[in-house]
Amino acid sequence: MTTTSSRARFTGDGRIDFERVDLGPVAPGEVRLRVDVCALCGSDKRLLAAGSPVVPGHEIGGTVVAAGEGVQVPAGTRAIVYIPVYCGTCVRCAAGLTNQCLDLGQLVGWQRDGGFAEHVDVPARCVLPVPDDVPLDVAVLGLDTVGTAAHALRLARRTRDGDVARALVVGAGPLGLGVVAVAPHLGVGEVHAYDPHPGRLATAVRLGASAAGDLTRENQYDLVVEVSGAAAARETAQRVVTPGGTVVALGESNEPYTMPATPRWRRTDCFTVRSFYFPISEVPENWALLRAVGATLRDTLTHPLPLADLPEAFARFVAGDHVKPCIVTEDAR
Ligand SMILES: [Zn+2]
Ligand SMILES: [Zn+2]
Structure with missing residues (x-):
């Protein structure tokens, strides 16, 4: 047949x-x-x-x-x-x-x-x-949405001695929202989110995140999950991570993956984690x-x-x- x-x-x-x-x-x-x-x-x-x-x-x-x-x-x-x-x-x-x-x-x-x-x-x-x-x-x-998000957080946890007190999720598309949803179940205390699109940010808040405050301030989060793949978001992640903290590079785009070697970047002692699926x-x-x-x-x-x-x-x-x-x-x- x-x-x-x-x-x-x-x-x-x-x-x-x-x-x-x-x-x-x-x-x-x-x-x-x-x-x-x-x-x-x-x-x-x-x-x-x-x-x-x-x-x-x-x-x-x-x-x-x-x-x-x-x-x-x-x-x-x-x-x-x-x-x-x-x-x-x-x-x-x-x-x-x-x-x-x-x-x-x-x-x-x-x-x-x-x-x-x-x-x-x-x-x-x-x-x-x-x-x-x-x-x-x-x-x-x-x-x-959940498999990739959870794996990224599990990988990031391996760079930490204990739980994560404060995490920032940059980019509230489906994957970022997955990270927001599973983070409290994977040892993350406070979860903040940022997205330039107000509707997406509102969805992150509905799923339990707090809207991030002033991201021009340095040293705010011990874990930053960058989910947008945008160069500006990577710079933000690198600015707000605390020394000793962890940046997870989860976002993808067709653009080259670049990181400006600013004085801030040169002087930050931290982990960068890339995860796949x-x-x-x-x-x-x-x-x-x-x-x-x-x-x-x-x-x-x-x-x-x-x-x-x-x-x-x-x-x-x-x-x-x-x-x-x-x-x-x-x-x-
Ligand atoms: Zn996919
Ligand atoms: Zn094999």
């Missing part, structure tokens, strides 16, 4: 086309998911502008409909997709640190087809089964975090739309009307 399936193509300059394809048999070692939820990510805007040779979409939740040879995952399994196609055999993978894989292959939605589609095929090892009590539209937030070993703890904050995050951030409305979802995302649009089907909740 052939399955036909719709999927989106980003052809550059903000254009999205849809195509209908016949799906062949599932490749050995892979699993076919019916996509029930695929969240839009800020990084997808880069693909929207530049175009993509593969189907984008990398925050995927779905239901297993078929499995290739050698795969044990039963049909009907609800799952989210871990996007780094890690090797599974190197020393880092063996330790569960799959985001540090020494032979990291493709990323789903970046170098192989992702989830802005009715179906997606992924390697079986990238399938993370979702606990029964977690709805799929909450589970997808366990990827970039999250290791599979943290997934069980992340389900616990999602049980605590996931439904609130979903209700505060996400806007469900059908796949056919993907162009509109991106238009509203780019305009800043919607914090985190999600492509969903009826079965997601």
Whole structure:
């Protein structure tokens, strides 16, 4: 039996086309998911502008409909997709640190087809089964929004002797808001947030942050999580961090990553931490975090739309009307 399936193509300059394809048999070692939820990510805007040779979409939740040879995952399994196609055999993978894989292959939605589609095929090892009590539209937030945020904070905690008294989150997009939401559960006392967009800042405050005060003053925070990727935000982070403190560089943009070697920067003794995604070993703890904050995050951030409305979802995302649009089907909740 052939399955036909719709999927989106980003052809550059903000254009999205849809195509209908016949799906062949599932490749050995892979699993076919019916996509029930695929969240839009800020990084997808880069693909929207530049175009993509593969189907984008990398925050995927779905239901297993078929499995290739050698795969044990039963049909009907609800799952989210871990996007780094890690090797599974190197020393880092063996330790569960799959985001540090020494032979990291493709990323789903970046170098192989992702989830802005009715179906997606992924390697079986990238399938993370979702606990029964977690709805799929909450589970997808366990990827970039909570998974990446929580891992960054766990990594930052390793530079600290104890808890973090005061943290600043610079940039209140979906990832920054994820950091705001999980920080109190990961040993952070006071959480402050800054964003030049008043609506985003208000959302951070609704999720429990205090609006940051005067950020021209030096030495205010023992942890600063820079989530915007903007050069000005990096300078701010470096100014307000206390000596001995930690700056987490979590934001990404297409701009070169620069840091002006100001006298302040030269004379600051501190940690700079870069983190990428999250290791599979943290997934069980992340389900616990999602049980605590996931439904609130979903209700505060996400806007469900059908796949056919993907162009509109991106238009509203780019305009800043919607914090985190999600492509969903009826079965997601
Ligand atoms: Zn992303
Ligand atoms: Zn590996």
